[in-house]
Amino acid sequence: MSQLPELVIAHGTVVNSSGRRNAHVVVRDGRIEQLIDATEPVPAALRTIDAAGRLVVPGGVDGHCHVAQVTGRFRTLDDYRTTSIAALWGGTTTIIDFGIPRDAQETPLAAALHKKELARESRCDVALHGSVVSWDETVPWQLEQLAAEGVRSVKMYTTNRGTTMADGDTILKVMREMVRLDGLTYIHAEHDPIISDCTRQHADDGRIGIEHLHRTRPELAEEISVKETLAMAEYTNAPVYFVHQSTPGAVDLVTEARARGLEAYSETCPHYLTLDETVYGSAFPEWYACCPPMRSAETVAALNNRLAGGAIHTVSSDHSCYDLSQKRERTDDIRAMPHGLPGVETRMPVTFTAMAESGSSVEDFVEVFAAGPARINAVPAKGAVAEGFDADLVVFDPAEERTVDGGALHMGTDFSPFDGRTLTGWPAVVVSAGRVVLDDGGFHDPGAAGRFVARNGFREHLSSAAASAPSNVPAAH
Structure with missing residues (x-):
């Protein structure tokens, strides 16, 4: 069995709600194992995605x-x-x-x-x-x-x-x-x-x-x-x-x-x-x-x-x-x-x-x-690009524009209320639980891989988040 992490997203600008940093995101076993400063060498991995010039945000x-x-x-x-x-x-x-x-x-x-x-x-x-x-x-x-x-x-x-x-x-x-x-x-x-x-x-x-x-x-x-x-x-x-x-x-x-x-x-x-x-x-x-x-x-x-x-x-x-x-x-x-x-x-x-x-x-x-x-909503391990969180990630270019074509979307219907509108902020790469499901090659169906997420108690979660949030993750407010 390989000791290499499954995925590294390299050279991207990682943006959390509390701030941003240039970093390599290391993914192993469906979790974010490490954030490494982008000035450091890119660690070896089974797959590397170059996110230079693009933003990396939480799914x-x-x-x-x-x-x-x-x-x-x-x-x-x-x-x-x-x-x-x-x-x-x-x-x-x-x-x-x-x-x-x-x-x-x-x-x-x-x-x-x-x-x-x-x-x-x-x-x-x-x-x-x-x-x-x-x-x-x-x-x-x-x-x-x-x-x-x-x-x-x-x-x-x-x-x-x-x-x-x-x-x-x-x-x-x-x-x-x-x-x-x-x-x-x-x-x-x-x-x-x-x-x-x-x-x-x-x-x-x-x-x-x-x-x-x-x-x-x-x-x-x-x-x-x-x-x-x-x-x-x-x-x-x-x-x-x-x-x-x-x-x-x-x-x-x-x-x-x-x-x-x-x-x-x-x-x-x-x-x-x-x-x-x-x-x-x-x-x-x-x-x-x-x-x-x-x-x-x-x-x-x-x-x-x-x-x-x-x-x-x-x-x-x-x-x-x-x-x-x-x-x-x-x-x-x-x-x-x-x-x-x-x-x-x-x-x-x-x-x-x-x-x-x-x-x-x-x-x-x-x-x-x-x-x-x-x-x-007290959903554990979601909402941040941070060590220990689920490897749910989106890479995108904030300047890229696309025009909505309601018929080309994937929602199972035949229209979109935004049809014909030109928008920015479309995902180029999507990683869900460590799996690359969208990239330049299109969509890669992971099968019925989604998990049911049991949520925490509301006040319990906010207290825990405030106490344990790393520096690049926002505390509750």
Whole structure:
């Protein structure tokens, strides 16, 4: 057996969220064994990749993906094989999916275990969030079982009445349990009574087609739901994470709560940073059917300012793989069409381009793309190019431009909301658990090599990360 390391990435500029250095990255047995100053000779290895003139960043951690998701009569068209391959093409080496009950008969525990079984086909590493729709006396036990499985977060929706919505009593009770189990509460925050009333008024006026989506879900509905949820989090002392925030007002509410000592986090998505509500007047408005909808150009600019200022903690894809035939079934009625966009493959270049345009550094990008999602979601050994961490790595040239061709992507659908856009920050080399899966020779399918990642307790992980972080890895904040 060879004593040589399997891989060395030589002469690259290694960028973590805390800083950068020129180094050779030595990989052995799926882990980063050593970082050697680039002025030193390149160590011998079974394979060497020259990264001179390029950046080496940690593989992405996408904290918000929906794989093989069933919602009502619609099912996304992907599976773990497809979505994980697309993730790797896009520089993401770990995805976090949701075990959301498919109907009232499926329990939160069963939903998560079902997804864990499906994830055996994944090409990249996978973690899971649980989800609770309604409270009963079995929920505390189910959440204990999920925690024992390494599922340490639970998502709840404050809208979608009749399908995935959890009422206020359920949210508060689950928050208490997540505190007890050292977990994290995820919230889709949109005020259901406001949305229901606004949608009904538009329907009564005959303005219920996809071109009116952005008018039926006002910014106020998102912000008042964030405010109410923060009050419950403050009352229960529960850490809370808000998915896909689309308004600066929602982000500001989280910032203010953090200033009062709450453990609260803001996530946004690439489409909210780059697309505005004028897309609903385009030739293909169904390409942009998602909730919350796209906002005004002024809101988009302000959201980018919040990201540049560090108020947004993660950028996730909210990947949902419907195709145009599903989207076009009922473009006449937004209440009957599926909402969600494919984006796991384009998260890296869209986010990098948006952040570069707003003056953010590569370190800032690494924080929201990999380091922050790994730390906040308590995913061990992810989010940094550092000794002892998993060898999940991306090599790219920050100046290289490519134009998105939705039909040439790998997400299992026939469109991209970013089709035709010129972006920078595409991966040239992707290493997942020490395996080179993307290079100049194309994609190299590793097979069903992805691992299920059991997550740590939320506060336990932050304390451990703060105590043990090496100098080139950010401490918790």
